[in-house]
Amino acid sequence: MSLLQLKNISKIYGELKALDDVSLEVENGEWLAIMGPSGSGKSTLMNIIGCMDKPSVGEVILDGRDIAKESDKGLTEIRREKIGLIFQQFHLVNYLTAVENVMVAQYYHSLPDEKEALEALERVGLADRAKHLPSQLSGGEQQRVCIARALINHPEIVLADEPTGNLDEANENIVIDIFKQLHNEGTTLIVVTHDPEVGEVAQRMIVLDHGKIKTDRVNPDFGK
Amino acid sequence: MFFRMIKGAFTRQWKKMMMIALTVALGSSLATAMINVMMDVGDKVNQELKTYGANITVVPKSSSVVNSLYEIEGADTQAYLLESELGNIKTIFWAFNIVDFAPFIDTKAELGGEQIRLVGTWFDHHLELPTGETLNTGVQNLRTWWDITEGEWLSERTWDKDTDPVMVGEALAKRMSLHSGDTVTLSTLSGNKDFVVAGIYSSGDEADDEMFAPMDTVQLLSDKDGYLSSIEVSALTTPDNELAIKAAKDPGSLTISQYETWYCTAYCSSICYQIQEVITDSVASPVRQVADSEGAILEKTHLLMLLITILSLVGSALGITNLVTASVMERSNEIGLLKAIGATNGAISALVLSEIMLTGIVGAAVGYFAGFGFAQIIGQTVFGSSIEMKLFVIPIVAVLVIAVVLVGSLPAIRMLLSLRPAEVLHGR
Ligand SMILES: Nc1ncnc2c1ncn2[C@@H]1O[C@H](COP(=O)(O)OP(=O)(O)OP(=O)(O)O)[C@@H](O)[C@H]1O
Ligand SMILES: [Mg+2]
Numbered sequence: 001m002s003l004l005q006l007k008n009i010s011k012i013y014g015e016l017k018a019l020d021d022v023s024l025e026v027e028n029g030e031w032l033a034i035m036g037p038s039g040s041g042k043s044t045l046m047n048i049i050g051c052m053d054k055p056s057v058g059e060v061i062l063d064g065r066d067i068a069k070e071s072d073k074g075l076t077e078i079r080r081e082k083i084g085l086i087f088q089q090f091h092l093v094n095y096l097t098a099v100e101n102v103m104v105a106q107y108y109h110s111l112p113d114e115k116e117a118l119e120a121l122e123r124v125g126l127a128d129r130a131k132h133l134p135s136q137l138s139g140g141e142q143q144r145v146c147i148a149r150a151l152i153n154h155p156e157i158v159l160a161d162e163p164t165g166n167l168d169e170a171n172e173n174i175v176i177d178i179f180k181q182l183h184n185e186g187t188t189l190i191v192v193t194h195d196p197e198v199g200e201v202a203q204r205m206i207v208l209d210h211g212k213i214k215t216d217r218v219n220p221d222f223g224k
Numbered sequence: 225m226f227f228r229m230i231k232g233a234f235t236r237q238w239k240k241m242m243m244i245a246l247t248v249a250l251g252s253s254l255a256t257a258m259i260n261v262m263m264d265v266g267d268k269v270n271q272e273l274k275t276y277g278a279n280i281t282v283v284p285k286s287s288s289v290v291n292s293l294y295e296i297e298g299a300d301t302q303a304y305l306l307e308s309e310l311g312n313i314k315t316i317f318w319a320f321n322i323v324d325f326a327p328f329i330d331t332k333a334e335l336g337g338e339q340i341r342l343v344g345t346w347f348d349h350h351l352e353l354p355t356g357e358t359l360n361t362g363v364q365n366l367r368t369w370w371d372i373t374e375g376e377w378l379s380e381r382t383w384d385k386d387t388d389p390v391m392v393g394e395a396l397a398k399r400m401s402l403h404s405g406d407t408v409t410l411s412t413l414s415g416n417k418d419f420v421v422a423g424i425y426s427s428g429d430e431a432d433d434e435m436f437a438p439m440d441t442v443q444l445l446s447d448k449d450g451y452l453s454s455i456e457v458s459a460l461t462t463p464d465n466e467l468a469i470k471a472a473k474d475p476g477s478l479t480i481s482q483y484e485t486w487y488c489t490a491y492c493s494s495i496c497y498q499i500q501e502v503i504t505d506s507v508a509s510p511v512r513q514v515a516d517s518e519g520a521i522l523e524k525t526h527l528l529m530l531l532i533t534i535l536s537l538v539g540s541a542l543g544i545t546n547l548v549t550a551s552v553m554e555r556s557n558e559i560g561l562l563k564a565i566g567a568t569n570g571a572i573s574a575l576v577l578s579e580i581m582l583t584g585i586v587g588a589a590v591g592y593f594a595g596f597g598f599a600q601i602i603g604q605t606v607f608g609s610s611i612e613m614k615l616f617v618i619p620i621v622a623v624l625v626i627a628v629v630l631v632g633s634l635p636a637i638r639m640l641l642s643l644r645p646a647e648v649l650h651g652r
Contacts (some may be wrong), residue, residue, distance in 0.1 A: 043650050052564060052646035080566025091561045091649060095232035100225075107225040108567040149565070154444065160649070 001064070003028040003156065003188055004049065009058030011044050018044040019055065020105040022025040028156075031179070031189040031222075034201040042192045043161055045208065049190060050077040050083055050159045063156065073084035079110050084150030085112035088162035092134040098145045099130040102152050120148040138170030142217075147178055157188045164178060164198055176201055226575070233579050237551060238282060241583045244547045245513030248587030251540025252625050256595025258533040261602050262526055264611045280496055282455040282508040295522025304451035305506055307443075313457065314353050319488045324365040325457040329439060331446035333410040336400055342410065344389075347378045363436065367427065375404025377425030380438050383422070390419035393432035397424045410435075412445045440611055456570045457499065457508070461492040462524060466479055468493050539626050548580055552636040555645050558642055560648030569641050575634060576640060577626035584629040592621055 004026040018041045026032055034042050039218040047053035048060060051067050052075070057102060060067045063082060079085075093100045102117040121130050124144035134142055134143065149217060150158055160179075164172040176198065183189055183203070199205050203222045207215045234241055284303035295503065305327075313325055329344040346362030353359065363370075364377050378391045391401050402408060406421045425434060443449045464472070469476055471486045474494035479487060486494050496508035550557065562572055595611060602610035 009543070033366065044232055047646040050564075050646075052644070052649075076563065076566055076568050079564060085532060088647060089649075091557060091564075093229075093561065095236040100228055100232075103225055104229070104562070106564045108562065108565060112225040138576055180281070 002026060003030075003063060005059070005061040006048075006055075007059040007061070009055035010062060011041070011048065011053070012024060012056040016066075018077065019048075019213045022208075022211070023056075024206070024213065024215055024216075027094045028186065029183075029186045029188055031183045031203040032191070033202035034190065034192045034198050034203040034208060035194070035196075035205060036072070036214070038194075040208040041207055044188070044211075046159055046161050047191050049079045049157075050085055080153070080215070081158045084153070084155035084158040086143075086146055086158065086160035086163045088148045088165040089141075090134070090146045090166075092142055092145055094134050094151075097131050097133055098126060098137065098141075098148075101134070101145055102149045104151045107151050112125070117148075117152060120152045121145070123151075125174065126149045129212065138171075139166050140174065142170065143167060143175065146173065151182070155187070159188065162192055162194065164193065164195055166190040225474055230577060230579055230582065233555075233575075234582075236501045238556075240547060240551045240554075241579070244544060244551075244580060245587035245590070246585045246627065247540045247543035247547065248584045248625060249591035250543075251536050252588045252621055253593030253595035253598055254536035255533050255624055256592050256621050257598035258536075258601060259617050260596065260611050260614060262529045262533075263614050263617065264603070277601055279461065279492065279511050280457040280499065281511060282457060282503060282507060282648055283376055283453070284507050285505045285507055294491040302453070303505065304448065304453060305455065305503060306451045307439075307452050309503050310452070310455065311351065311353050311501060313455070314351075314357065314359065315355065315504055316497060316498040317487065318459070318495050321460040321495065321505060323458045323460060324361045326362045326366050327439060327452040328454045328456065329442050329446065330449075331412060331442055333409055333412045333435075333445075333542075335396075335408065338399075340396065340410075342412070342442060342445070343434055343436050344439040344446075346435055346439055347380050347436075349439075354467055355636055361441070367425075370427050370431075373426050375421065376398060377604075378422040378436070378438070382437075387420045388417065388437065389422040390424050390435050390437045391425055392421055393434050394424055394426040395432040397421075403560050408588050414447060416581075417441075441523055455503070455506075456469055456550075457495075459492070459495050460490060462490045462493055462497060463520075464493070466528075471497075471618050510552040518554065537624060540626045541632040542585075544629060545635050548576075548633045548636040549639060550641050552576065556643055556648045559643055560645040562644070564645035564649055571614075573637050573642060576637065577630075580629055580633050581626070584625055588621065588625040591625075592618065595621075 002025040002189045004024075006022055006024040007020055009022050010017055016105050022045065034045060040183065044053070048055050049062075050142050051062070051070075054060075054068050058068070062078065062199060064079065067078065068080065093104060094117050097102065099114060099117050099121060103112040106117060118127065118130055121127055124147050126141060126148065129137060129141055134145070143154050143166070147163075164175055167175065170196070175213055179189055179191065180201070189197060189202075200219070200221075202219060204216070204218050242303055282305065284305050286303040301388060307327065313319075313322055316322070326346045331342050333340055334340045348360050348364045351359045351361060358505065362380075367485055373394055375398075378389045383389045385395050390408065392408075395406045397403070400408070402421055404421050404423055408419050408421060410419060434563070440447075440585075443451065448564070467482060467491075468491035469485055470490070471483075475486070475497055487497075492510040499508040502505050563569075599611040603609055
């Protein structure tokens with residue numbers, strides 16, 4: 001069975017259908033890019049997959065659990081156990097150092113472990129920045145802290161909403177490299193992006209338009 | 225981790241936290257001050273009200289019915305109290321509540337063809353009690369409303385023994401054109417006697433037409449050595465309740481346990497009863513109006529202070545509500561993020577509450593000491609004495625502060641609970 005199944009979901013805000021009867025299946029270990037013009041419903045879809053929101057209509061089955069039926073507490077637990085979130089605006093806690101920001105995720109998951117958190121930072125190339133506050137880090141570095149935090153609890157799915165939107169090309173490549181590593185390790189990746197370069201490296205790409213899936217194609221060049 | 229996060233929040237939001245601490249400090253200082261004063265004020269207000277005179281008078285049994293002070297001349301039917309028993313008043317169960325007392329004996333004298341009343345009493349009498357205690361008591365303390373218009377308060381202890389001093393009421397002094405330092409001759413039952421006017425007072429009552437001299441002198445003049453016609457006692461009393469009223473009518477009607485409660489409470493009636501026990505053939509009765517108004521004023525003062533306490537606590541709760549809500553709003557991004565990475569509502573509420581509680585504790589500690597200072601200021605300015613530090617006020621204030629902080633934080637916590645990560649994290 002697929003890791004994630006969306007069955008005819010819609011998200012309706014008043015008159016507006018941000019998502020309109022979307023169905024989608026994502027396999028374990030798949031690397032999916034979601035693209036589409038602004039306002040097409042990408043973030044809305046991400047929020048639903050990330051268990052931060054529920055669809056107005058339809059079923060979302062994640063690892064066999066229907067998230068539409070879960071309570072807030074249940075959703076929190078799924079987020080904690082299964083999902084790693086990467087944000088366009090990084091969202092680091094600005095009074096905690098880089099390593100502490102990673103440890104916060106450990107703290108709410110199980111137990112903070114500074115050594116493990118430092119290893120996670122090392123993995124994204126930030127070992128020497130561990131004691132810096134977010135304000136002392138560049139945008140690219142902050143995004144890597146955010147990635148380290150997303151990965152620290154070994155989530156089944158990593159969700160990234162515009163992970164490279166605020167980065168220059170060099171940092172973008174670092175992030176893409178990390179994604180490639182994650183994919184090779186078998187992590188399921190779902191990346192929302194405007195950037196064709198980021199979309200192109202994914203295994204599969206869907207394009208949203210006005211809340212509907214316009215195209216859904218597998219990248220023939222993937223892995224080359 | 226928890227502590228690192230709390231520490232971080234403090235360093236980042238120290239201004240807001242200071243404001244919260246200040247608000248709590250303000251509320252708790254007022255509460256501390258008011259509770260401390262309230263606990264102490266019973267005695268203080270009583271002390272204050274005591275300036276309006278004695279609240280218990282003791283007269284001999286047979287004269288108590290008529291309580292006539294003007295007996296038919298020569299017909300010595302009047303009963304007297306024994307001077308030797310006076311000190312007993314300070315040996316009763318509620319001795320410490322007896323603040324002042326003074327004996328009185330009066331006689332008639334003639335001055336310039338006018339019949340006047342000469343009262344013998346203590347002015348600032350030095351008393352050595354059988355218990356070893358010493359005490360200065362007399363009308364100087366009991367007649368605080370007397371206005372000395374000329375000369376000084378007569379002092380038994382400093383007056384030189386060669387002459388006999390007397391204090392003259394203002395109206396009488398005017399009629400006789402007497403001034404302080406003048407010598408005045410009174411003709412009495414036992415012959416003429418010279419007095420030196422020590423001072424002239426204005427009392428606003430019939431005492432303005434009278435003269436006051438030391439008790440021994442008047443006892444000798446009237447041939448009543450060792451006898452008293454009345455005693456005035458100023459005592460601190462507990463406002464009467466039903467038990468006290470019932471007991472005042474007839475202590476015999478009480479059950480044993482009621483009797484014990486009554487006897488061991490400083491009701492006016494139980495103090496009177498105890499005075500009667502130690503002064504032979506006496507009737508001690510409250511000067512009703514004063515005792516009653518003391519109770520009423522005390523209750524009103526308590527009510528007022530309670531009101532101030534409640535209002536100040538409500539005020540700081542409102543202040544806290546504002547500040548905490550603002551703080552949570554400012555941190556909505558952070559809170560949304562914590563939720564997104566898996567923090568439960570409970571965990572985040574605990575974090576925010578611990579921050580505020582910690583701040584509150586600091587504020588409360590500061591407020592407690594400030595409040596104690598306030599209490600002293602109130603004590604000094606309003607009651608002219610210091611307020612005792614009562615340890616049990618600490619837990620009361622602590623509970624109040626916790627309640628106020630919790631209630632004040634409630635709206636912010638509710639907001640925090642309803643905060644949806646999806647909404648704050650995508651910047652809509
Ligand atoms: N909470 C909301 N209330 C009302 N309308 C909303 C809400 N959230 C999203 N929308 C609307 O739903 C539509 C889809 O929004 P969404 O954020 O998913 O777009 P997007 O594809 O992520 O756009 P972008 O590329 O600009 O981030 C938009 O028209 C948006 O205005
Ligand atoms: Mg978006």
